[in-house]
Amino acid sequence: MPAAPEFLLRKLYVPGSLKSLPDGFSIILNDTLVPVTVFGMSISADDVPIASQDLYLSLSGQPEINASIISEQNPLQLALNIPLVIRAIAKTTKPLKLIIEANSKEIGALRFSLDFRPHGLQLSKPIKKIMDLGREAVKRFRVINDPHHPIYHFTPPANWMNDPNGLVFWQGQNHLFYQFNPNEPVWGNIHWGHTVSPDLVHWKRLPVAMKPNKNQPDQDGCWTGSAFKEENTLRFFYTGVFPETVCMAEAGKNLKTLVKYQHNPVISEPPPGLQLDGFRDPVVWRETDGYYMTVGSGISGKGGAVLLFRSVDLTKWEYLHPILAGDGSQTTPLFTGSIWECPQLIKFGSKYLLIVSVYHASKLMYAIGFLGEYRDQKFFPVSTQKLDHGDGVFYAPQSVIDHKGRQVLMGWVMEEREEAACQKAGWAGALSLPRVLTVDESGRLLIDPIPEMEQLHKGTKIHTSGILAASLSPILGSTPICNHEIDIDLYPGKNSLSGIRLSAEEKALEFVEIAYDQNRQILIVDTHYDPSETILRDGTKEAAVQVRLGEKLQLKVYVDGSVIEIYAQRKTVITTRFYPDYAKKLLAFGFSKIDTSKYEIAMWAMQTCF
Ligand code: DQQ
Numbered sequence: 065m066p067a068a069p070e071f072l073l074r075k076l077y078v079p080g081s082l083k084s085l086p087d088g089f090s091i092i093l094n095d096t097l098v099p100v101t102v103f104g105m106s107i108s109a110d111d112v113p114i115a116s117q118d119l120y121l122s123l124s125g126q127p128e129i130n131a132s133i134i135s136e137q138n139p140l141q142l143a144l145n146i147p148l149v150i151r152a153i154a155k156t157t158k159p160l161k162l163i164i165e166a167n168s169k170e171i172g173a174l175r176f177s178l179d180f181r182p183h184g185l186q187l188s189k190p191i192k193k194i195m196d197l198g199r200e201a202v203k204r205f206r207v208i209n210d211p212h213h214p215i216y217h218f219t220p221p222a223n224w225m226n227d228p229n230g231l232v233f234w235q236g237q238n239h240l241f242y243q244f245n246p247n248e249p250v251w252g253n254i255h256w257g258h259t260v261s262p263d264l265v266h267w268k269r270l271p272v273a274m275k276p277n278k279n280q281p282d283q284d285g286c287w288t289g290s291a292f293k294e295e296n297t298l299r300f301f302y303t304g305v306f307p308e309t310v311c312m313a314e315a316g317k318n319l320k321t322l323v324k325y326q327h328n329p330v331i332s333e334p335p336p337g338l339q340l341d342g343f344r345d346p347v348v349w350r351e352t353d354g355y356y357m358t359v360g361s362g363i364s365g366k367g368g369a370v371l372l373f374r375s376v377d378l379t380k381w382e383y384l385h386p387i388l389a390g391d392g393s394q395t396t397p398l399f400t401g402s403i404w405e406c407p408q409l410i411k412f413g414s415k416y417l418l419i420v421s422v423y424h425a426s427k428l429m430y431a432i433g434f435l436g437e438y439r440d441q442k443f444f445p446v447s448t449q450k451l452d453h454g455d456g457v458f459y460a461p462q463s464v465i466d467h468k469g470r471q472v473l474m475g476w477v478m479e480e481r482e483e484a485a486c487q488k489a490g491w492a493g494a495l496s497l498p499r500v501l502t503v504d505e506s507g508r509l510l511i512d513p514i515p516e517m518e519q520l521h522k523g524t525k526i527h528t529s530g531i532l533a534a535s536l537s538p539i540l541g542s543t544p545i546c547n548h549e550i551d552i553d554l555y556p557g558k559n560s561l562s563g564i565r566l567s568a569e570e571k572a573l574e575f576v577e578i579a580y581d582q583n584r585q586i587l588i589v590d591t592h593y594d595p596s597e598t599i600l601r602d603g604t605k606e607a608a609v610q611v612r613l614g615e616k617l618q619l620k621v622y623v624d625g626s627v628i629e630i631y632a633q634r635k636t637v638i639t640t641r642f643y644p645d646y647a648k649k650l651l652a653f654g655f656s657k658i659d660t661s662k663y664e665i666a667m668w669a670m671q672t673c674f
Contacts, residue, residue: 388443433448
């Protein structure tokens with residue numbers, strides 16, 4: 065069974081709960097992912113296992129048990145949102161790297177690491193602050209000079225970001241908040257970061273807008289939420305953890321901070337009587353008979369669900385029903401998993417688009433859109449599609465009406481590398497380019513990067529055209545491609561497999577190929593790494609794109625450090641990641657197998673969005 069990604073497993077760890085005890089330490093885990101059956105649990109300190117007799121476990125409100133008695137015959141059931149306290153006898157005076165491991169029936173091995181600093185080694189507050197500032201400055205310097213770090217996709221200066229939150233056009237600016245860990249390039253201790261842009265092209269980073277507060281419903285994190293604009297007031301609804309609750313905040317002066325509602329949470333628990341997995345990511349809107357809110361969830365053993373609530377005053381909410389519930393046992397037209405995160409209902413004239421992010425067995429899979437109708441407070445899907453075919457990369461998008469009145473979608477661009485590599489790099493996560501959503505006359509969803517991205521073009525355009533043949537040939541000169549937009553018009557020959565390969569040299573083992581398979585009518589993005597590098601996975605992403613013989617395939621390819629976004633025929637997007645050793649030396653080689661293909665390419669260097 066594949067192991068779940070480490071950053072997800074960290075969701076189990078209650079931030080700040082690792083405490084020094086006179087004879088060891090204790091930590092608290094809280095399972096918010098899926099209920100699991102644990103066969104065994106172990107902790108090692110600096111690679112030395114702590115004997116299971118020295119580990120004690122207690123589930124909230126129950127007596128402590130010794131870890132040595134847990135086995136396949138006598139498993140420990142971890143239900144959702146029931147904190148588990150682990151106490152370890154491990155005397156130490158020096159900092160230790162702890163690796164916490166558990167074997168589970170449902171999702172296999174669970175493993176994550178934490179740094180433990182015993183009491184007695186605590187530095188005085190001012191010294192710690194100075195050291196933290198110094199470390200942060202060094203980290204930011206490393207990030208700025210990292211060729212894998214994007215320059216025209218939004219990122220915080222360093223550390224971790226995930227979902228975009230609270231997107232809103234307010235007093236002349238597009239505001240965007242985002243899930244942010246200000247201290248480390250790993251998920252945890254989630255704050256709301258903040259940035260603004262007048263045009264969705266140029267971004268200004270602002271100070272953190274909201275942080276978890278001790279003894280408040282959001283003490284373990286301010287998770288995803290959204291903005292709700294009404295006349296002159298702007299409110300935000302977000303997820304406070306643990307347990308998952310719905311909280312409210314209001315815009316402070318000039319929207320510099322968010323002021324939390326005094327009587328949070330506004331919804332303190334999931335509706336009683338339902339067996340739910342997950343309860344998060346609220347979105348609010350107004351109708352003539354009151355306010356409505358959707359919350360992302362999953363019905364245990366069935367599939368994802370979008371729950372609907374109603375209120376007359378925004379503070380007391382009554383549960384109605386799911387507007388849509390999925391069937392996680394179906395794989396057609398698409399597998400929709402067990403939990404739907406970040407739902408949002410978007411109106412396009414008489415049509416509606418319901419977007420959700422599919423979560424299953426600890427995997428953040430992809431974002432999908434259901435096009436259909438919304439009536440009698442229920443959603444009736446007519447078609448289902450992936451919003452981006454970059455599985456495991458593009459996730460948790462939110463859409464907003466921007467300064468031009470367009471419906472614009474932005475999502476989290478996830479990492480495709482291990483946590484250790486992110487720690488080394490000092491950063492993780494980026495925001496996708498803003499994408500304009502429209503529904504055409506025939507009811508199809510069109511997805512375009514905002515045309516104003518061209519404001520970032522710098523220097524002269526490189527323009528070239530010709531015929532691609534079987535052997536790799538350099539087609540865009542000797543200027544390295546690192547932060548560029550490449551617009552390709554490709555006329556694929558019969559049954560051809562044609563496209564471009566980005567690599568440092570013709571024979572380099574590391575390359576990414578963007579190719580169209582005319583026979584299978586499929587767009588393919590393929591990343592290859594030097595096999596001696598163990599930390600990176602090779603990967604292929606595919607999407608069906610119809611191009612008849614003689615027709616043109618129009619691609620817009622955005623390469624920005626390790627982020628690659630590919631837009632095809634205004635309908636299909638693939639976002640992927642590529643971390644080559646020679647990121648600053650990539651050249652473009654064209655090729656066309658089986659038959660030749662004609663091409664025309666325009667390329668621009670891009671400048672930073674800051
Ligand atoms: N990320 C947030 C959750 C949301 C998930 C936590 C989606 O609220 O469901 O950081 O990536």
